[in-house]
Amino acid sequence: MALTKQQLKDIETHLVELAAKEVGPIIKEKAGTLFEAFDDKANQVDLVTAVDKKIEAIIKDSLAKQYPDFKFIGEETFQPGDTAIGKEPTFIIDPIDGTTNFIHGYPYSCTSLGLVENGIPVCGVVFNPHLDMMFHASAGNGAFLNGKPIKVTERDLTLQQSILALEAGSERSSGSSGDDNFDIKQATYKNLLSDQGAYIHGSRSCGSAAMNMCFVAAGKLDAYWEGGCWAWDVCAGWSILTEAGGMVVGGNPNEWKVPVDDRCYLAVRGGCTEPMQKKFVENFWSQVAGKLKYHW
Amino acid sequence: MVQSALDLLSIEKYLCELAQKHVGPIIKAKSGTQHTYDAKSGSRAVDIVTAIDKQVEKLIWDNVKQKYPEFKFIGEESYVAGQTKITDEPTFIIDPIDGTTNFVHDFPFSCTSLGLAINKEPVVGVIYNPHLDLLVSASRDNGMRVNGQDFDFMAKKHEMGPLHLAKSVVALQPGSAREGPNFTTKMKTYEKLLSCDGGFVHGFRNLGSSAMTLAYICLGYLDSYWDGGCYAWDVCAGWCILRETGGRIVGANPGEWEVPVDNRTYLAVRGCENKQEQNEYIEKFWDCVEGKLNYT
Numbered sequence: 222m223a224l225t226k227q228q229l230k231d232i233e234t235h236l237v238e239l240a241a242k243e244v245g246p247i248i249k250e251k252a253g254t255l256f257e258a259f260d261d262k263a264n265q266v267d268l269v270t271a272v273d274k275k276i277e278a279i280i281k282d283s284l285a286k287q288y289p290d291f292k293f294i295g296e297e298t299f300q301p302g303d304t305a306i307g308k309e310p311t312f313i314i315d316p317i318d319g320t321t322n323f324i325h326g327y328p329y330s331c332t333s334l335g336l337v338e339n340g341i342p343v344c345g346v347v348f349n350p351h352l353d354m355m356f357h358a359s360a361g362n363g364a365f366l367n368g369k370p371i372k373v374t375e376r377d378l379t380l381q382q383s384i385l386a387l388e389a390g391s392e393r394s395s396g397s398s399g400d401d402n403f404d405i406k407q408a409t410y411k412n413l414l415s416d417q418g419a420y421i422h423g424s425r426s427c428g429s430a431a432m433n434m435c436f437v438a439a440g441k442l443d444a445y446w447e448g449g450c451w452a453w454d455v456c457a458g459w460s461i462l463t464e465a466g467g468m469v470v471g472g473n474p475n476e477w478k479v480p481v482d483d484r485c486y487l488a489v490r491g492g493c494t495e496p497m498q499k500k501f502v503e504n505f506w507s508q509v510a511g512k513l514k515y516h517w
Numbered sequence: 518m519v520q521s522a523l524d525l526l527s528i529e530k531y532l533c534e535l536a537q538k539h540v541g542p543i544i545k546a547k548s549g550t551q552h553t554y555d556a557k558s559g560s561r562a563v564d565i566v567t568a569i570d571k572q573v574e575k576l577i578w579d580n581v582k583q584k585y586p587e588f589k590f591i592g593e594e595s596y597v598a599g600q601t602k603i604t605d606e607p608t609f610i611i612d613p614i615d616g617t618t619n620f621v622h623d624f625p626f627s628c629t630s631l632g633l634a635i636n637k638e639p640v641v642g643v644i645y646n647p648h649l650d651l652l653v654s655a656s657r658d659n660g661m662r663v664n665g666q667d668f669d670f671m672a673k674k675h676e677m678g679p680l681h682l683a684k685s686v687v688a689l690q691p692g693s694a695r696e697g698p699n700f701t702t703k704m705k706t707y708e709k710l711l712s713c714d715g716g717f718v719h720g721f722r723n724l725g726s727s728a729m730t731l732a733y734i735c736l737g738y739l740d741s742y743w744d745g746g747c748y749a750w751d752v753c754a755g756w757c758i759l760r761e762t763g764g765r766i767v768g769a770n771p772g773e774w775e776v777p778v779d780n781r782t783y784l785a786v787r788g789c790e791n792k793q794e795q796n797e798y799i800e801k802f803w804d805c806v807e808g809k810l811n812y813t
Contacts, residue, residue, distance in 0.1 A: 253676060253677070253737070254676060321686065321719050321720045322686075324719075325677075325686050325719070325738065325739075325740075326676075326677070326737060326738055327686060327722065327733070327738040327739060328738060352649065374549060374550075374623075376552055384618060384619075384622045384624060384725070387723075388720075389711050389720060389721055391720075393711050393712055393713045393717060394712070394713045394714075403711075403712075407704075407707075407708050410704075411704050414691050414695050414700075414704075415695050415696060415700070416695040416696045417696060420563065420695060421563070422563050422565070422618050422621075422622070423563065423618045423691070423725050424691065424723055425624060425626075425723050425724065425725055426720075426721060426722050426723040427722065428686070428720050428722055436624070440549075440623065441549075441622065441623050441624045441625060442622070442624060443622070
């Protein structure tokens with residue numbers, strides 16, 4: 222039994238309330254104040270993780286009360302290997318996306334609350350309390366920024382005339398962990414920027430996957446390429462992006478359909494025709510300098 | 518001497534009003550609407566300029582000429598390479614729209630950057646981003662203001678804790694020159710900064726606007742910014758504000774402790790409680806520079 226449009230809208234409304242009233246104020250208050258505590262490995266109490274866990278518990282409690290039959294996957298309670306995403310409606314949430322930003326007080330940390338059904342993102346809420354930006358959407362109901370419909374200006378999309386979100390991520394070793402992801406990313410960035418390669422208008426980095434997805438959804442960035450993030454980083458943004466006419470494909474060439482936990486993605490804005498999006502994707506893939514690998 | 522008689526705070530206030538009331542509304546209204554633009558060096562190039570840049574520069578010029586008829590004026594759009602020289606006279610050094618690529622793509626980080634230099638030293642700085650309604654300003658010995666309110670950077674510095682390369686978030690921008698030795702130096706340096714065998718910084722951010730980046734450092738959101746290829750008008754306003762908060766700007770290349778405002782390569786570092794930390798930060802950063810940036 223699939224969720225109806227109205228049921229999805231009600232869930233969206235509930236998530237917006239939860240983000241605005243309960244989660245946002247904590248993120249705003251604590252951002253940039255825990256710098257000393259975050260990486261003190263000798264200290265048993267990692268204060269950042271504590272805030273993350275506290276927020277995740279608030280979200281989980283609220284959702285369990287309201288939607289007792291739905292499954293729940295959160296960054297803090299995730300167990301590698303045994304938290305598979307099934308067909309049932311499942312909340313996939315990141316209490317604080319952009320943890321480095323949160324630690325440093327850089328105003329791009331947010332909460333990311335998503336819902337999948339049959340493995341497909343169908344509802345998403347991303348709230349950045351620093352900039353007071355609330356992105357929200359549900360399948361068939363459109364995408365919104367602070368209650369106003371997101372309407373991407375109709376215009377051509379080409380790789381050369383694009384600005385892309387590109388992040389370094391936290392994986393920084395060349396081959397030492399048995400993969401080449403860091404090197405492949407660096408080489409791909411170079412291909413994209415070089416005037417011998419794609420020669421794109423520019424790259425931008427905000428340090429938050431959810432914010433990047435939302436900026437692509439709003440048409441403020443043309444695309445976002447990422448490897449290494451998790452389902453909870455992209456689930457909410459994915460739903461918002463598809464409702465705003467965008468698409469998500471794999472970050473590696475020729476992967477037109479990928480599951481929400483693929484860990485490697487290319488998100489492309491709307492505001493243009495599907496053939497134009499597909500051409501953009503193919504051109505982008507031609508610059509990818511190897512195969513990013515996150516599943517073993 | 519004319520400069521000793523100058524009331525810098527009143528010039529700051531005047532520029533704030535000009536930025537907020539006259540320049541900002543145009544940038545906000547026209548952002549993302551300019552689908553025809555010139556590239557300064559060929560149709561495929563990425564050094565974009567729009568008709569609005571020129572229009573806004575004229576508006577600023579006309580205004581300041583009336584109010585301060587004896588001051589010199591250097592603006593991005595009226596600058597003539599090889600001819601325009603910065604003298605010791607009081608000189609407005611301005612960028613009508615910093616982050617033009619952002620402006621074209623409606624990425625909400627375009628701003629106006631209005632600086633005044635005397636004896637080639639930045640003494641007034643005003644940066645206004647109308648999308649975020651963020652006005653950051655300062656004048657020599659008068660401290661810094663955010664949207665007109667005094668900003669307590671001492672408290673912020675305390676909250677941010679010590680300044681260390683490996684715990685810092687660094688702003689990096691590839692810029693529009695995409696081949697040749699400077700591009701290679703940038704890409705290699707980014708890799709070294711990120712690599713676990715090099716600087717291993719917490720992360721990098723790329724906003725696509727030098728002025729916004731400097732404003733974000735002044736606000737305590739970012740720790741440093743390293744760039745080559747920008748011009749005096751990209752940094753003049755931010756430089757003044759940064760110095761008022763205890764931050765400093767040195768050259769991007771190792772050993773350049775003192776550089777002029779039109780040096781074209783810069784390393785900007787935030788203020789911190791311990792001055793010695795700032796020097797050590799700069800030296801460690803320079804250790805990661807692979808090659809030499811050269812724009813002569």
